[in-house]
Amino acid sequence: MHVLVQWFRTTRLLACVILLAATVTQAQQAPTLGPETHLPLPRYVSLKASEANVRRGPSLSHRIDWVFQRRNMPLQVIAEYGHWRRVIDRDGQGGWIHYTMLSGARTVLVEGQNTPLRIRPEDDALENAVLEPGVIARLGDCNTEWCQLTAGGYRGWAPKSVLWGVAAGEIRE
CATH class of the missing domain: 2.30.30.40 (SH3 Domains)
Structure with missing residues (x-):
């Protein structure tokens, strides 16, 4: 009886380890999805406007660090918060932009x-x-x-x- 109980525990432990490994592997392969749009992160978009404020944080009360001034410029969305998207340009510079300034059209x-x-x-x-x-x-x-x-x-x-x-x-x- 003791051997049977030990075998059952070992088998159950082994099944848990396999399930955990499969879950970790699946999590590593699945893309991260944005909490607001449920679209993949990171992803590429373009600047819809000819001018857009780039803020330090995701709200109008945050300081403007600089202004993107090139319509259709490709940007990479790396985070989302409410109506704000954290973007970077080809140099890795960026900040938070209101989603209405961005387009899904790819450039x-x-x-x-x-x-x-x-x-x-x-x-x-x-x-x-x-x-x-x-x-x-x-x-x-x-x-x-x-x-x-x-x-x-x-x-x-x-x-x-x-x-x-x-x-x-x-x-x-």
């Missing part, structure tokens, strides 16, 4: 030096245009290495590695 910032915009997502494809560093482009489809962009009336593909505003592993269709 990217070209960081590469004179980046060719190609007609297909291939290194040897013909060029449509050349994008200078700092150009903001509307983001379209992305595969593992290339993203389709629209900028200045031109449309084409650029390597994902020279863009800020899209995650390395992100696929868009």
